[in-house]
Amino acid sequence: MAKILAIDDEMDILALIANILRRDRHEVITRSEVTEIQPEAFQGYDLILLDVMMPHVDGFELCRKIRGYVSCPILFLTAKSDEEDVVNGLMHGGDDYIAKPFGVKELSARVNAHLRRESREKSLSRLTVSGVSFDFDAKEVWVGDHQVRLTPNEYKICELLVRRRERVFTREEIHEEVYGIDGDALFTTITEFIRSIRSKFKACGVSPISTVWGVGYRWDND
Numbered sequence: 001m002a003k004i005l006a007i008d009d010e011m012d013i014l015a016l017i018a019n020i021l022r023r024d025r026h027e028v029i030t031r032s033e034v035t036e037i038q039p040e041a042f043q044g045y046d047l048i049l050l051d052v053m054m055p056h057v058d059g060f061e062l063c064r065k066i067r068g069y070v071s072c073p074i075l076f077l078t079a080k081s082d083e084e085d086v087v088n089g090l091m092h093g094g095d096d097y098i099a100k101p102f103g104v105k106e107l108s109a110r111v112n113a114h115l116r117r118e119s120r121e122k123s124l125s126r127l128t129v130s131g132v133s134f135d136f137d138a139k140e141v142w143v144g145d146h147q148v149r150l151t152p153n154e155y156k157i158c159e160l161l162v163r164r165r166e167r168v169f170t171r172e173e174i175h176e177e178v179y180g181i182d183g184d185a186l187f188t189t190i191t192e193f194i195r196s197i198r199s200k201f202k203a204c205g206v207s208p209i210s211t212v213w214g215v216g217y218r219w220d221n222d
Contacts, residue, residue, distance in 0.1 A: 002046035002115050003027045007034060007062075008077060009054050013100070017049060020107050034062060039069035047115060050094075052078040060094075067093030068173045071164070073114040077102075091215045095167055122163075129162055130208035130220045132201070143204035153178050154197050157190075158219075161209065165219035168212045 004026050006017045014030040021028045029045075034057045042048065048070070052059035063074055076097040090097070098110055127134045133142040139155055141148040150158065160177045161169060171190045178190070194217060198209055208220050 001025045001027060003029070003044065004047045004049065004111070005029050005031070005042065005045045006049040007031045007054070007059075008049075008051035009033055010051075013051075013077070017107065020104050021111060024108055024112060026111075037062060037065050039066050042066045042070050045070070045072050046118070047072050047111060048074045049098075049111075050074055050076055052076050063093045068170075068176045073118060075110065075114065091168055091212065093167065093170075093173070127162065129165060131206045132158075132162070132208050134159065134162060143201070143206055146204055148200050148204060150197065150200065154193055154200075157193055158197060161217065161219040165221045168216045168218045170216040174217070 004021055006014055006021075006028060007030075008014050008017070009032055011032060014032060018028045018030055034054065037057065050059045050063060054062075059076060059078075063076075067074070073095040074093060076094050077100060078097055079100045095114065096110065098107060125135070125137050127136070131143060132148075134140075135142070136159065139159075141150055141155065141158060156178050157174055160174065171187045174190045174193075175187050178193070194209060198207065201207060201209070210218050210220055212218060
């Protein structure tokens with residue numbers, strides 16, 4: 001059973017979502033509006049369903065502001081079919097989108113697929129992606145038979161990116177992962193960390209971290 005937050009200004013949609021997901025034995029919390037963004041109010045959930053077109057706060061903007069405080073999957077509910085709008089949402093920290101109107105089976109399947117993937121990622125002790133192998137228990141990174149010597153902060157960044165490699169992280173989000181909410185180090189230190197990490201990987205013949213210009217960084221999922 002997962003704890004899910006659903007936000008939509010249409011009460012009928014909220015009721016439908018709650019009925020569908022409660023049948024799957026999930027705990028569903030619903031909100032019909034967001035007038036003030038308090039990041040702590042969005043913590044503690046396993047997945048968030050977020051409507052895009054809301055009267056007080058745009059769903060994309062809400063996602064962008066809370067993403068640094070929550071690591072769970074965020075799925076947009078949107079009637080917009082324009083590809084640019086969808087891409088914009090995913091670039092602001094969303095993991096997927098479900099187009100309205102949606103079917104009962106589609107919503108259930110999409111939500112449960114994200115929850116299963118999230119569960120598998122958290123339980124993994126070893127993972128190899130883009131030619132780079134991680135031992136999460138030992139906090140070691142290898143390329144072939146060569147161990148990549150990362151500093152603790154460099155390792156934190158790499159683990160964050162590889163575990164959530166389906167999305168792009170801004171410098172601000174990476175900064176919080178490294179230093180915490182109250183960290184006072186400059187955001188530019190993240191740029192320097194990324195440069196150092198890339199240099200160490202380049203020496204091993206791999207380049208797994210991509211820059212998404214104007215947004216942030218992501219781990220290549222090859």
